[in-house]
Amino acid sequence: MVDPVVDPVARPEAGEVLGGGLANLGQVVRRGDVVERPAPPHAAALHEYLRALRDAGFDGAPEPKELRGGREVLSFVPGGVAVPPYPEWSKTEQSLTSVGRLLRRMHDAAAGVPIPEAQWPSEFVDPGAENGDHQVILCHNDACLENVVFRDGEAAALIDFDFAAPGRPLWDLAFCAWYWVPMVPGAIRQVEGMDGLDPFPRLRLLVDAYGLGDADRRTLLELFAQVTETCRRFVNGRVASGDPVFTEVDARRDPQRWDNIQKWLAEHNEDFLAALGV
Numbered sequence: 001m002v003d004p005v006v007d008p009v010a011r012p013e014a015g016e017v018l019g020g021g022l023a024n025l026g027q028v029v030r031r032g033d034v035v036e037r038p039a040p041p042h043a044a045a046l047h048e049y050l051r052a053l054r055d056a057g058f059d060g061a062p063e064p065k066e067l068r069g070g071r072e073v074l075s076f077v078p079g080g081v082a083v084p085p086y087p088e089w090s091k092t093e094q095s096l097t098s099v100g101r102l103l104r105r106m107h108d109a110a111a112g113v114p115i116p117e118a119q120w121p122s123e124f125v126d127p128g129a130e131n132g133d134h135q136v137i138l139c140h141n142d143a144c145l146e147n148v149v150f151r152d153g154e155a156a157a158l159i160d161f162d163f164a165a166p167g168r169p170l171w172d173l174a175f176c177a178w179y180w181v182p183m184v185p186g187a188i189r190q191v192e193g194m195d196g197l198d199p200f201p202r203l204r205l206l207v208d209a210y211g212l213g214d215a216d217r218r219t220l221l222e223l224f225a226q227v228t229e230t231c232r233r234f235v236n237g238r239v240a241s242g243d244p245v246f247t248e249v250d251a252r253r254d255p256q257r258w259d260n261i262q263k264w265l266a267e268h269n270e271d272f273l274a275a276l277g278v
């Protein structure tokens with residue numbers, strides 16, 4: 001007797017649930033060499049973009065396979081992802097610099113890829129995307145530890161492009177640094193599993209690995225306050241809408257968290273400028 005044909009997209013429960021994210025907690029499923037997850041509303045444009053990015057020579061992102069029934073199917077990227085409690089390997093200088101190089105490779109490829117027309121998500125969008133005469137690419141906007149796959153000790157791919165939106169490459173780098181350095185005070189580094197890391201040399205390492213020019217280093221530092229506000233607004237919005245996952249995360253945090261980050265960033269601006277050599 002032949003087994004009935006099982007539609008894997010219609011039956012996501014048939015796979016292994018992948019942990020690591022918050023936004024789609026419990027809904028990201030691996031089945032062999034593909035991952036199935038809820039598709040963002042603009043997924044068709046995103047898939048078109050990710051395919052074009054691949055054609056431009058960037059292999060550090062999942063390959064879109066299918067879009068059906070409100071879910072998307074992407075290639076599973078083999079390797080390891082750092083999820084809390086963050087393993088030691090994810091906090092090494094080698095990991096940090098490889099993330100900088102990966103982001104740069106993505107940005108270099110993205111520079112030649114047109115951004116399809118779409119209602120791109122606004123949650124983490126670069127507030128300066130439209131002002132001035134600067135290059136705009138599709139920024140990832142969420143290159144946190146849980147969204148980078150490592151292989152052989154090197155960052156190999158960015159995953160979870162749900163919040164990708166047009167913006168300056170510098171904004172994407174600021175977001176990435178905010179998570180990976182991370183650009184938060186010592187007390188927060190400690191409770192969030194990033195203790196023992198010195199943010200000053202780490203920002204320099206990341207920025208050097210990315211290959212950021214001197215002229216942009218000051219502007220980068222100016223962006224961290226906006227990145228922090230963007231994250232604050234996002235979390236508060238999710239809590240206000242009754243999202244149980246973010247409500248729980250937020251309840252465990254110091255209510256002064258965001259203010260403390262802003263204060264610390266302002267207090268150490270000169271130290272970071274010195275660390276960046278500008």
Ligand SMILES: Nc1ncnc2c1ncn2[C@@H]1O[C@H](COP(=O)(O)OP(=O)(O)O)[C@@H](O)[C@H]1O
Nearest residue numbers: 018019020021022023024062076077081146160
């Ligand atoms: N294409 C993929 N290849 C490998 N691992 C993946 C892939 N997509 C997701 N994962 C794993 O599943 C976790 C959650 O998926 P993600 O798409 O980031 O969900 P969320 O939107 O909730 O953050 C990731 O942190 C990663 O560990």
Ligand SMILES: [Mg+2]
Nearest residue numbers: 021146147160
């Ligand atoms: Mg994620």
